[in-house]
Amino acid sequence: MIELIRAAKAATMIPGAPVIEDAAILVDQGIIREVGTYGDLAPAHSGKIIDLGDAFITPGLINAHSHLELAHLRGKCPSGQGFVAWVEDLLKQPIFDLDPQALEDAARELKRTGTCMVGDIATRFAKEMAGTLEASGLFFVVFCEAIGETIPKKTFIPSGDFEAGVISVAGHSLYTTHVDVLRAAKAETRDKGLPFSLHLAEHDDEVAIMADAPSRFLDLLQARGRLLDFQPPGKRPVQQAAALGLLDETTLAVHCVKVTDEDIETVRASGATVCLCPRSNEFIGVGRAPWEKWVASGAPVCLGTDSLASNHDLDLWNEAAYLKEHFNGELALDDLLAMMTRTPAKIMGAGHILGTLEPGKVAAFARVSERISDLF
Numbered sequence: 001m002i003e004l005i006r007a008a009k010a011a012t013m014i015p016g017a018p019v020i021e022d023a024a025i026l027v028d029q030g031i032i033r034e035v036g037t038y039g040d041l042a043p044a045h046s047g048k049i050i051d052l053g054d055a056f057i058t059p060g061l062i063n064a065h066s067h068l069e070l071a072h073l074r075g076k077c078p079s080g081q082g083f084v085a086w087v088e089d090l091l092k093q094p095i096f097d098l099d100p101q102a103l104e105d106a107a108r109e110l111k112r113t114g115t116c117m118v119g120d121i122a123t124r125f126a127k128e129m130a131g132t133l134e135a136s137g138l139f140f141v142v143f144c145e146a147i148g149e150t151i152p153k154k155t156f157i158p159s160g161d162f163e164a165g166v167i168s169v170a171g172h173s174l175y176t177t178h179v180d181v182l183r184a185a186k187a188e189t190r191d192k193g194l195p196f197s198l199h200l201a202e203h204d205d206e207v208a209i210m211a212d213a214p215s216r217f218l219d220l221l222q223a224r225g226r227l228l229d230f231q232p233p234g235k236r237p238v239q240q241a242a243a244l245g246l247l248d249e250t251t252l253a254v255h256c257v258k259v260t261d262e263d264i265e266t267v268r269a270s271g272a273t274v275c276l277c278p279r280s281n282e283f284i285g286v287g288r289a290p291w292e293k294w295v296a297s298g299a300p301v302c303l304g305t306d307s308l309a310s311n312h313d314l315d316l317w318n319e320a321a322y323l324k325e326h327f328n329g330e331l332a333l334d335d336l337l338a339m340m341t342r343t344p345a346k347i348m349g350a351g352h353i354l355g356t357l358e359p360g361k362v363a364a365f366a367r368v369s370e371r372i373s374d375l376f
Helices: 068-073 083-090 100-112 126-136 179-192 204-211 216-223 237-243 261-270 278-284 291-297 316-326 333-338 342-347 370-375
Strands: 002-010 020-028 031-037 049-051 056-059 061-066 115-122 139-146 165-171 196-200 251-255 273-276 301-303 365-367
Touching (some): 061 273, 068 126, 083 216, 165 179
Parallel strands (some): 002 056, 251 273
16 A cells, blocks of 8 residues: 655755655655655545654665674773774773674664664674674675685675675775785675775874884784784875775775875775764774865765764764764755765665665655754
């Protein structure tokens, strides 16, 4: 049976389309059939009407970067002390003890705050995370994280048949993942037509490690028996990623805090999408990405919350509000909403079903938070 959903306003997120006042959406078995005004669609509709009152709705939100494996560490990690101190504390935590209740709570929080899809990094439990997300009703890309120096004899991507999403591959970083592993991981995602994710230019120690400069973090890793044979490329992180062939239109470059104007242009020219995690960067204390330059560059930009070990919650509206409140200059509402809808939908390979409100797409909606409405 076709239902009519009515809302005070709807941002369809179709490029160039205005916000619809007194909006109506016809939905048939979870799929959008028509979008317009209530005045236009209601007269011919004889089925159920769901009136959302004064709600301002958008397509369901897409959290482009999370680490749900760490959901059980909410409130247990230090903030504002810098990356090395954060990692030192994290390594003392039971980071690989999956907590089913914490995962269930995290999934409920995502759905409650309007998120319908997640790009999640899984260091050890990719199939388990995909199963949890599918069971929760969320769409997903679970990125099986490639780390270390050994290329797996079998595929990076675990076998599994998931209706709500896919398992892909991410490189952990340019310094913790061997260059041959990074190339192989990127090649597999390219061969299978899947998105590739990489933590990139997140903190000063990453820049130092790449440049063969003194690094407390490198000392920490080598004291634990890691990176003993690491060969610094003598390049900035973005330039090294480009040299390795890791940046293209199917790459999600996460964080991108420590970048130059040249780096920004390199990413833009590659077609890669940038995922900003503003509150996570502030929580850890790694600095602030040049948000304004990223937005002005024309590179696709989206938002992620990162983990509950490095953020207070998984609410993308709070992430968006933080960005808007601290943004220097103008940031249009459409541009901000795009960072959580159509832009991540495209890089996640879900643009055909999510990201905009138009016929043929999944009827997934989010209510614009009052905090965001007040800011605009």
